[in-house]
Every structure is written in C-alpha cells, then in structure tokens.
Amino acid sequence: MCVILAHSHRSPDISPMNVLSEMEDEDCLKDVEINGHDIPSLPIMDANGHPVYCSTELPLELSGVPILADFGQMLPAERCTSDTLELIEGRNLFDPIDHINNQYVLPLALAQYIGYLGPPPLEMIQKSPLFSTYFDKQGNWASEPPIPQTSLEEFVTTISPGEEKDQFLRFIRKLLTWDPEVRATTNEIYPDEWLMRSHEDMW
Incomplete structure (x- = not known):
C-alpha cells in the first residue's frame, strides 16, 4: 500500500517525515482493525485531562523505492531548511545555533549558508537592509564568524564518488538556492535524473 500526498507548492521539503515506502503485506492492517473492534484501547488521561490511546505495533515489512510524499511544509525564503540532507546523511547540513544559550544566530547561519552555497546574489544583498548589515557594497562577507571551509561534496559521505553522487549533488543544488x-x-x-534512478542502481 502506498499513499501519496502532494500539494502544489513551489519547492519540496525533503525530510524523513515526508518519505513513504510500500508495505509487503497489507493484511496486517486488517488484523489491527479487527482487533481494535474486539479489544478497544482504553485511554490513559494525561496531566491535562486529555485521553491518550496506546498505539499498536505493526509487523511491517517495507520494500520498494521510497516515495517523496508531502510538499506542504514551507519556510520563508530567508531561511533554509536544516533537514534537506538529513534523510541521506542522518545529520543536519546547517547548525546555526548557540548551544550554550540555545539561540538561533543569524550571522552564523549566513556564514554556514555561504560555506555550502557560495555568496548570495549581489542584487539580493543590495535590496535587503538585513543583508547590508553583514555584507559590504561589493557583496563580500564583512561580519563574524568567518566562512567555514565546507562543501556539499565533503558533506555527502553515504553515496560513493561517481555518477550517482554527481547526480545527487546536482539535484540538491536545484533545491538549495539563495534566490x-x-x-x-x-x-x-x-523528472530529475537522480530521482529517476532505478532502485537497483542506488547505493
């Protein structure tokens, strides 16, 4: 069984919560439905008086090619999502957080974005009062912290160098853009070539 949820938004949010896979055997769902009727779950009341029902563990066997499902989660253009590569690498591409004070730090975020994406277009910098605080008139980074020496090629380690990794990086760069x-x-x-690869050709 595979359910696809797709909303017509401009750019997809690729994260584990938005990836579906097929089930080997759907009969287990019928068993759960039958058991739910025969032995109804008794709720436990939480501290606020809301009922909490026990979930049922399913003996699932997943197979098939993962399917990108939900395009409904959107972020403002000024922010980059931190979970684009989380599904592949199991870690965040960006970490613009002051972990001591648990605060988002914009200059740190911008420096990290530049490290992976290069500088934003000069026209974007000139139009943004916010950007003009951190860049000079020529579009050069003029703030702290320094730009980290990073690259998408180095960040992606779960795909071996070769054709697939090249395709994947081209795919990611279509989504990770300033503009x-x-x-x-x-x-x-x-129809991106990386998404169109057969399951046997991946990894």
Missing part, C-alpha cells in the same frame, strides 16, 4: 525564483519547482524536480 527562490531560480529554485526548482515541484514539477521541475519530479
């Missing part, structure tokens, strides 16, 4: 106007739309990203 939302040049970011690949949902319709543009569907």
